[in-house]
Amino acid sequence: MEDISTAKSNLSKVKHILLVLSGKGGVGKSTVTVQLAYSLRQAGKKVGILDVDLCGPSIPVLLNLENKEIHQCPDGWVPVYTDKDQTLGVMSIAFLLQKSTDPIVWRGPKKNAMIKQFLEDVYWQDLDYLIIDTPPGTSDEHISVVENIQEWNPDGAILVTTPQGVAIGDVRREISFCQKTGVKIIGLIENMSGYVCPNCSDCTNIFSSGGGEALAAHASINFLGRVPIDPKVHPAKGQSMLDSLATTTTPAIFQDILTKAGLL
Structure with a gap:
């Protein structure tokens, strides 16, 4: 008797699966994920974010x-x-916690089981894009995600770095992880590449610039573009980042990134 699992019926309705990866914490993977989702939605796509x-x-x-x-x-x-x-x-583990400050004190097997459940049991319905926001590193969580989405032919990974050398080194390891696990690299984004003045709109390179582009050239991967720090993007308390994005030029930058990535 044929057994059609919930995972097959749920993920089979997702047209495109994207991973947002970086070997380094604090480079803005989650903000990049939201910005990608916002721009795809503005283009008329139905989008899901799996945190x-x-x-x-x-x-x-x-x-x-x-x-x-x-x-x-x-x-x-x-x-x-x-x-x-x-x-x-x-979908996020945060929705399952009694308090937002509750820590997750789990060993690897329990984390892997939770990720597998997220990938199998979420009813996304008909979705154009599922964007998976990952933690820093190249460990259990990443392997679990890759193993569980492999049969659904994910589009690949968008890597995120900042211009500094310490971040570049960690993201270089993420490139090796993708190559070893067979994950296609769609391209690399250099985040926090400059600071946009809220008064005059001039962009100043406070963290240097060009490191991400140099890494992409060295690794022979697609460089998708630079994203500056724009203080207007950060949501105020009680406000969604989606509301603040609408008042900035950042969506235009991400429209260009999605076009270079071949996703629009």
Whole structure:
């Protein structure tokens, strides 16, 4: 008798799966994930964000979805949506915690089981893009994600770095991880590449610039572009980052990034 699993029925309806990776923490993977999702949604796509950073889930904070609860339906967990039209859905461990300050003190096997459940049991419905926001490093969580999405032919990974040498070194290891695990690298984004003055809009290179582009050239991967720090992008308390993005030039930068990546 044929056994059609929930995982097959759920993930089979997702047209494109993207990973956001970096070997370094603090480079802005979660903000890049939200910016990618925003720009894809602006292009008329239905998008889902899966936050698998179990120890430091940031997506609910950025989207003002803290203290939201997930619900069960016959096909699995229902994502938390940012809008009534259900064009951007989110799943995160944060929705399962009693308090946002509760720590996740788990060994590797339990983390892997949680990630597998996220990938199998979330009812995304018909989705154009599923963006998976990952934790720093190249360890258990990453291997678990890659192993569980491999049969669904993910589009690949977008790597995120900042211009400094210490970040470049860690992201170089992430490139090796992708090569060893067979994950296609779509391209690399140099985040925090300069600071946009909120008054005059001039961009100053406070962390240097060009490190990401040099790494991409050295590794023969696609350089997708530079994203400066724009203080207007950071949401105020009680506000979603989606609202602040609408008032900046950052979406235009990400439209160009998505075009270079071949995703639009």
